[in-house]
Amino acid sequence: MRAVLAVTGAALFTCGAAALVLGLGGFDGLPGVPGGLAARPALDPALARFAGGSDWFLPAAAAVTELLSLAGQIWLVVQARALVQRWRPDLDxxxxxxxxxxxxxxxxxxxxxxxxxxxxxxxxxxxxxxxxxxxxxxxxxxxxxxxxxxxxxxxxxxxxxxxxxxxxxxxxxxxxxxxxxxxxxxxxxxx
Missing domain, CATH: 3.30.300.30 (ANL, C-terminal domain)
Incomplete structure (x- = not known):
């Protein structure tokens, strides 16, 4: 389980770092990369048109991200409780x-x-x-x-x-x- 968490964390960290470098224009001068990546919109125009034409898409995407965030926070609380119980058990x-x-x-x-x-x-x-x-x-x-x-x-x-x-x-x-x-x-x- 720890290996899965480590790999997932490393992948998410890498994606976040790449998005940060992309947003700051770090990939603009690389060979084989089209210029002006930082100036392009975050969503593909076709996806932006679909999201604008569908009233359910953005609320559904927000609900999914909120549920994922809540699941992560609950997991952190459970892990913190297990750590506390390791050092001080629940006893009368x-x-x-x-x-x-x-x-x-x-x-x-x-x-x-x-x-x-x-x-x-x-x-x-x-x-x-x-x-x-x-x-x-x-x-x-x-x-x-x-x-x-x-x-x-x-x-x-x-x-x-x-x-x-x-x-x-x-x-x-x-x-x-x-x-x-x-x-x-x-x-x-x-x-």
């Missing part, structure tokens, strides 16, 4: 306090597992579709399957019980961290 204050306390316990329990550092816990989603997001940084030598199993069997299950959502979906992201090799500089030999 009691559940939010329980989730905050349970998140601190989950982070502490996850940090106690061997090879685990920097656990981050966040409750996201909407009131009807909440989800738990756990991001854990593991040492390079940690067995990721064991870390995942320990998290799911212990701390995540205790979090679900503490919040009162036994069917809460949990997304566990494991990020292995490998030690960076030391860079050796050039050796200086002294005589």
């Amino acid at each position: 204050p009691r559940t939010r306090d329980l989730a905050r306390t349970a998140a601190a316990d989950l982070a502490r329990d996850a940090a106690a597992l061997p090879g685990v550092s920097e656990p981050r816990v966040r409750l996201t989603g909407s009131l009807t579709r909440p989800r738990l997001l756990v991001t854990v940084t593991c040492d390079g030598g940690a067995v990721l399957g064991e870390v995942y199993g320990e998290l799911g069997a212990g701390p995540v299950e205790r979090y679900r019980r503490a919040v009162g959502m036994p069917d809460l979906p949990a997304v566990v992201r494991l990020r292995p961290e490998f030690p960076r090799p030391r860079r050796r500089g050039p050796r200086m030999e002294t005589a």
Whole structure:
């Protein structure tokens, strides 16, 4: 879906930029392009005659563009709401306090597992579709399957019980961290 939106946005941006350059007369001196494009009317004369002779054409075109604009604005509101829900879910204050306390316990329990550092816990989603997001940084030598199993069997299950959502979906992201090799500089030999 993102690729379709990116391609559509790029195409619309290109068309808008080309229309702006055309209106400013940027294409007038190019070889193979008829002169005076900026001075020509925006609509073809045949289309202008048709629009002038039909009482329904311009109101119908305006209605279609208004509907497209409204659909775009609704889509933007939905996307903004999803972004806000990702950072602050729609929960009542009691559940939010329980989730905050349970998140601190989950982070502490996850940090106690061997090879685990920097656990981050966040409750996201909407009131009807909440989800738990756990991001854990593991040492390079940690067995990721064991870390995942320990998290799911212990701390995540205790979090679900503490919040009162036994069917809460949990997304566990494991990020292995490998030690960076030391860079050796050039050796200086002294005589």
